[in-house]
Amino acid sequence: MSGSIDLYKDVWVFAEQNNGKILSVTFELLGEGRKLADSLGVNLCAVLLGSGIQDKAQDLAARGAQKIYIVDKPELAVFNDESYTAVLVDLVNKHKPGILLCGATTVGRSMSARAAALLNTGLIADCVGLVIDPATKNLLQTRPTLAGSLMSTSVTPGHRPQMATVRRKVMKEALLDTGRNSEILLQEVAAEVLKSRTKRLKLEVEAETTVNIVDADIIVSGGRGMQNAEGFAILRDLAGVLGAGVGASRAAVDSSWIAYSHQVGQTGKTVCPKIYFACGISGQIQHLAGISASDIIIAINKDPDAPIFKIATYGVVGDLFKLIPILTQEFRKLLKK
Amino acid sequence: MHIVVCVKQVPDSQSVKFDQNTNVMLREGVASILNPFDAYAVEEALRLKEKLGGSITAISMGPAQAESALREAIAMGVDKGILVNDPALAGSDAWVTGYVLALAIRKLGDAGLVICGKQGADGETAQVGPGIAAHLNVPQITYVRKIDEIDDKHLVAQRLLEEGHEFIDSSLPCVLTVVKEINEPRIASLKGKMAAKKAQIVKWTVLDIGADPAKVGLGGSTTKVLKIFAPPARQGGQIFTGEPEQVIGRLVEQLKDVVTAAAK
Incomplete structure (x- = not known):
């Protein structure tokens, strides 16, 4: 100054x-x-x-x-x-x-x-x-x-x-x-x-970031409970119906089920959607740091003791592979898609 | 090439516990570790050295116990550790940290590349890397996920942007801040740990690096923390259990208005 x-x-x-x-x-x-x-x-x-x-x-x-x-x-x-x-x-x-x-x-x-x-x-x-x-x-x-x-x-x-x-x-x-x-x-x-000593050579737009999670109003996120990369398919279906972004916990990214650019939490991105679906995510403090400003947090997890339920606005205890397809179907009806 | 890695000692967030009622952090018994984001910086420097030869110096600014973060870096394979340690530095903010580390790097004289983690896991300012670059008057590339090319004069790196990856060419020397995606940090070998134990950590004071005493410490900091408080606790809400169709029905009933408004 x-x-x-x-x-x-x-x-x-x-x-x-x-x-x-x-x-x-x-x-x-x-x-x-x-x-x-x-x-x-x-x-x-x-x-x-x-x-x-x-x-x-x-x-x-x-x-x-x-x-x-x-x-x-x-x-x-x-x-x-x-x-x-x-x-x-x-x-x-x-x-x-x-x-x-x-x-x-x-x-x-x-x-x-x-x-x-x-x-x-x-x-x-x-x-x-x-x-x-x-x-x-x-x-x-x-x-x-x-x-x-x-x-x-x-x-x-x-x-x-x-x-x-x-x-x-x-x-x-x-x-x-x-x-x-x-x-x-x-x-x-x-x-x-x-003048600058750096130069952009090109920009590669990431295919799956059609809905960028930092701007998304709704995010559907998956964690260890998705079991494997294929498990994310049901999240993408739900996200597709809602026009939502797809997020992931550190555990899912570290297992190479989804790219790092989708990681939510301290090591990844901080998000602030209207609705955050945490599917098969236990809720480590580092993950919660990235989602705590969300308006509504929905936890879907088979473990009733998962920490995510302590902060979720709505929680559903059960098998996410049964629950999420039904949820997708219901929202499809609601949104007439 | 002489690569400098800037590291910080931070409280281990895995071991941080909170008072259930007040949400206040319980500091007692909290372990200190090498900032996890800096481990990626150290690993990337090691990989570049394997490819290009040269040496790696890790620099930290902090209290005497921050030596242990430098020893962690040496255990991974870094050649030398320098701790800028001076009572006059107590209370320094991100501006001062960038200034001090830049002066320490300048004193080394021959750094071809500086690598930092994207941010400290404690303060999370992400300001020190660009601060060092500004004070050294060299280019910067932040949030680097991959180094595609490097020689003595320039590098090409990929920066993680909100919408994808940007490929950037930069002249050297420059400062990079790296994200987790760039590599998987190695576990220190037994031999590395032995070397780290024996290593002589070089100590520099404010005077050694030629810093203006008026620009460091609490007095030199541009920002002041007025208060620290627990965030309003987020309360758990309703838990639904029962048959899948039923519970989903109840959930959708709760969400339908906000979903209809938000879904595009």
Whole structure:
């Protein structure tokens, strides 16, 4: 940071886009950012980096962003750790936001950690709660720690901007808010800021991640109780009917029944669906850390003493190979599929 | 190539117990282990050394007992362990850790590649790897699941993204943070364990690495923890038992509204 912290004012949201599509977490950040900006009496702004993305400013304006800083360059066509970070750092040094929020995505977490080091400021990762301290006007940032077994609240008292990455699907999306006048501020950066020593050669989209579990509203997950890779077929059927993502416990992934990208829990992904089906999953603390923010957890397990039943909203004790096909059939009827 | 692996000692989450009533962690008798995510970093370094030759140095920043995490790495096959240990470092946050480890790596002078686990199993910030890269002014690739190619000047690695895998070419030196999928860490051999027992752990202080005393420890940290508390306990709900058709009927009755709204 440069200069007194009093010079740092507005609330900024990093508008993450992928192939020109603004990610929903950006709208969640704008929803949360609006509350913070209003309680501080400052502007809510968005930062949009990419190539050929200027028309997306409307989406951000419609969700309440008052100023939209855009850097539109061919070099920024896909996310790049070095160039995206350097551009962000450049804009922060120029415009001095008081708060900078990013989604706790792969991109958000990689970029903000690098940016915080370069900006000599604090970053709190994977926040689930943000509020302004009425006394100090500092941002109180709450996050889970130690496999979700503890929560901690931290501040960045003497450095700016106060940076946070925010867990997806925890905050409510900003409502359409078209009444405001938004300023679109196209930014120029020096050529060396766009340089990078890494380059994306290609992207391989994983076939089965048609429903990405971190974005899914419903997840059907299997554990050791699925018995083998073939056991997951009944979960895929259920997921197909529900339009759900397929998840797995560490035990299932370690047995090579399903790819690591499906692993839910501390060693895998943290998810936050409306409904989480835990099928044949006993419920180790590391798995529970990844699912505890789900609205509804349904456990299906033959062992009535499995720890998963202690936290499940609904539990069914029984043979999942009998139960799940019936469940799939019932939902198919319900959804007329 | 000289490969540096950054490791951390963490409480063994398998042995962490909680007070049933208050949900507060019971720290007594909790064992400390090499951060499980760092074991993948150590293993990947060992595999690269088998292919490319060279040496591996493990570096940790922490209290004196963090030596044992370095010894675990040496038992797996790492050549040398360095502990940056100084009372002035107590209370350091992720920013300081990245700064200090970067200075220690710079002091080594010839690191061609730095590998870290994706995050600490305790703090889970995932900030130290990118922090080291930023302070060293080298490129980074996070969440690496595979290294496809490597020579003295560059590497190609696959990063795990939400939607798939991204193949990235990076010049060297660079910093990688690796995920579990990258390998299966070896179990230390008896010979390795003997070597680890005897190994001399090099100790560096804040002064040794040339860190600005104002930028380390509690005072140098950019963030402050105000409070730590137990999360609201999630209560168990209804358990259904009985004939499969019956229990599923009752479950579907409970879920039908939310499923109809959420299913696409």
